[in-house]
Amino acid sequence: MVEKSEMEKIYMDYLRQLSKASADRFLRLALSRAVESYRRNTETALRLFPYTVELAEKLREIKEYSLLxxxxxxxxxxxxxxxxxxxxxxxxxxxxxxxxxxxxxxxxxxxxxxxxxxxxxxxxxxxxxxxxxxxxxTDLGEFLIQQLKSKPMHILSPAIHVPREKAAEVISKAVGKELPPDIPLLVGEVRKLLRGKFFEAxxxxxxxxxxxxxxxxxxxxxxxxxxxxxxxxxxxxxxxxxxxxxxxxxxxxxxxxxxxxxxxxxxxxxxxxxxxxxxxxxxxxxxxxxxxxxxxxxxxxxxxxGRKEMIKDPIYRQALYCLRCGGCMYNCTIYPLVAGNFGYIYMGGIGVPLTRFLLGGLERAAPIAYTCTMCGRCVEHCPMKIDVPKIVQKIREEAAKAGIMPERLRENLGEITGVKI
Ligand code: SF4
Missing domain, CATH: 3.40.50.10420 (NagB/RpiA/CoA transferase-like)
Known part of the structure; x- marks a missing residue:
C-alpha cells in the first residue's frame, strides 16, 4: 500500500485530469460523433447477424469454464x-x-x-x-498516442480524442514535413514511414x-x-x-x-x-x-x-470475461464526457477491477470506482453481461475498509463530476 500523501496525490491528479477533460469541448465533440457512429454500426451488425446475441451467451459459458x-x-x-x-x-x-x-x-x-x-x-x-x-x-491510433506521449483514451480506438488537425501536426513532425489535415493523406504518410520499419524490424x-x-x-x-x-x-x-x-x-x-x-x-x-x-x-x-x-x-x-487471484473470487472473476470490445464505454454515462480519463490505463467501469488487480492497485482503482455511477447501462450493452456495478461496489467496500477514500477527497470528486457519490 502506498503512503497516505502519495495516495492523496493520486486522487488529486485524477480529479484535475477529470476536471480538465470535462471542460474540453473538442473532446466532447469528438466523443459524441464516435458514440453515435458506434451505436449505429453495432445496431446494423446485430440486425444483420441476430444470432450473435445467442453466441455471446454461449461464449460467456465458455469463458467461465476456461477460467475455472x-x-x-x-x-x-x-x-x-x-x-x-x-x-x-x-x-x-x-x-x-x-x-x-x-x-x-x-x-x-x-x-x-x-x-x-x-x-x-x-x-x-x-x-x-x-x-x-x-x-x-504500428496501429495508427497507437502511433499517434506514442508520438503524443499520451495514453490511450479508448480500448479499441486509442486516439479517439485526437482531431485531424492535431493528427496532422503530430504526423508532420514524425515525417519531417508540413502536412495538411487531410485524413487519407495523413494515413498514407504513416503507411510510408512504417513500411520501412516493418522490413527493418x-x-x-x-x-x-x-x-x-x-x-x-x-x-x-x-x-x-x-x-x-x-x-x-x-x-x-x-x-x-x-x-x-x-x-x-x-x-x-x-x-x-x-x-x-x-x-x-x-x-x-x-x-x-x-x-x-x-x-x-x-x-x-x-x-x-x-x-x-x-x-x-x-x-x-x-x-x-493477479489474474489467478481474480479467478478465485466469483465477483471479480467476471471481469476476466471481458472481450475488450469497447461497447460499454460508448454506452456509459461518464465516459462520453471525459473519455479514457475515466480510468487509468484500463478505463470505464470495467477498468476498475482491471486496474485494481492488473495495473495500478486499489489506490488507483478507488477514485475510478467512486467516479462510476453504477447505473448499469454497461451491463445491458455488454455481450458478456458483466455485472460491473456489483464489482465496483465490492471495490468501493475494499477501499473504504483500507481507508483510502478520505471524505474530503470524496466531496471534491462529487463536486467536480456533479455526481453524488
Ligand atoms: S462491453 Fe463488456 S466485453 Fe465489451 S469491453 Fe465492456 S465489459 Fe468488456
Whole structure:
C-alpha cells in the first residue's frame, strides 16, 4: 500500500485530469460523433447477424469454464506450442515477462508492435527503449498516442480524442514535413514511414484476442493490416497475452472472434490472423525447415499478474470475461464526457477491477470506482453481461475498509463530476 500523501496525490491528479477533460469541448465533440457512429454500426451488425446475441451467451459459458480450468488450458497450450516448435513462457509478473523479452532483443533492434493493452501492464515501450531498442507502435491510433506521449483514451480506438488537425501536426513532425489535415493523406504518410520499419524490424510484438488451447493458436482481429506485418515480417514474433485469453477449442475461439467483432461494431473485420507456430516449409524432400517467409522464432508469453487471484473470487472473476470490445464505454454515462480519463490505463467501469488487480492497485482503482455511477447501462450493452456495478461496489467496500477514500477527497470528486457519490 502506498503512503497516505502519495495516495492523496493520486486522487488529486485524477480529479484535475477529470476536471480538465470535462471542460474540453473538442473532446466532447469528438466523443459524441464516435458514440453515435458506434451505436449505429453495432445496431446494423446485430440486425444483420441476430444470432450473435445467442453466441455471446454461449461464449460467456465458455469463458467461465476456461477460467475455472485455466491451469489445464495453460498446460495444453504449452504442450502444443512447444510441439510445433514455438516457445512458451508463463510469466507470473510483468517483470518476469520483461526479463524473458529482454533476452530476445538487443540494443539497436527495431521493434514493431501491434495494439496490446497487456503490454501496458509491463510498461513495455519505455522498458524496451531503456534496453536500447527503437519501438514503433504500428496501429495508427497507437502511433499517434506514442508520438503524443499520451495514453490511450479508448480500448479499441486509442486516439479517439485526437482531431485531424492535431493528427496532422503530430504526423508532420514524425515525417519531417508540413502536412495538411487531410485524413487519407495523413494515413498514407504513416503507411510510408512504417513500411520501412516493418522490413527493418528484428522483432514483432503482438497481443491476442483469444487463444485456442487445443492447438495453441493465437487469434488477432484487426482492420489496418499492421498486425499481419508485425507478426509476419520480423525474424522473431512475440505474443503477450493474459491467461484469460485461453479457451479450450478452435471452435470456441472462432465464437469469441465472431462475438468480439460484432460488438466492436464490425460486420466483418478486415483481417483475422490465426498463428500457431513459426513459419515453416517442407517443400524440399519433405524436410521441415523453420523460417520460410515469416518469423523463424515464435514466442508466446502468457501473463498471470493477479489474474489467478481474480479467478478465485466469483465477483471479480467476471471481469476476466471481458472481450475488450469497447461497447460499454460508448454506452456509459461518464465516459462520453471525459473519455479514457475515466480510468487509468484500463478505463470505464470495467477498468476498475482491471486496474485494481492488473495495473495500478486499489489506490488507483478507488477514485475510478467512486467516479462510476453504477447505473448499469454497461451491463445491458455488454455481450458478456458483466455485472460491473456489483464489482465496483465490492471495490468501493475494499477501499473504504483500507481507508483510502478520505471524505474530503470524496466531496471534491462529487463536486467536480456533479455526481453524488
Ligand atoms: S465489459 Fe463488456 S462491453 Fe465492456 S469491453 Fe468488456 S466485453 Fe465489451
Amino acid at each position: 480450468h485455466v491451469d489445464e488450458l495453460i498446460s495444453q497450450a504449452r504442450d502444443m506450442i512447444e510441439d510445433l516448435k514455438g516457445h512458451f513462457y508463463l510469466a507470473k509478473t510483468p517483470d518476469d515477462a520483461m526479463d524473458y523479452i529482454g533476452d530476445l532483443v538487443k540494443p539497436g533492434d527495431i521493434v514493431v508492435k501491434s495494439k496490446s493493452l497487456t503490454s501496458e501492464e509491463l510498461h513495455m515501450n519505455p522498458r524496451l527503449e531503456e534496453m536500447g531498442c527503437e519501438v514503433y507502435e 528484428k522483432v514483432g510484438i503482438s497481443g491476442a484476442n483469444v487463444i485456442a488451447a487445443e492447438t495453441g493458436s493465437v487469434f488477432i482481429i484487426e482492420n489496418e493490416g499492421n498486425a499481419r506485418l508485425v507478426t509476419g515480417l520480423p525474424e522473431k514474433h512475440i505474443v503477450i497475452a493474459g491467461i484469460e485469453k485461453l479457451v479450450p477449442s478452435l471452435l470456441d475461439a472462432m465464437i469469441a472472434v465472431e462475438v468480439t467483432s460484432r460488438y466492436a461494431n464490425y460486420k466483418a473485420p478486415a483481417y483475422v490472423s490465426m498463428i500457431s507456430c513459426p513459419s515453416k516449409t517442407g517443400d524440399i524432400e519433405k524436410q521441415t525447415t523453420y523460417g520460410a517467409h515469416g518469423p523463424k522464432e515464435y514466442h508466446v508469453i502468457l501473463l498471470d499478474n
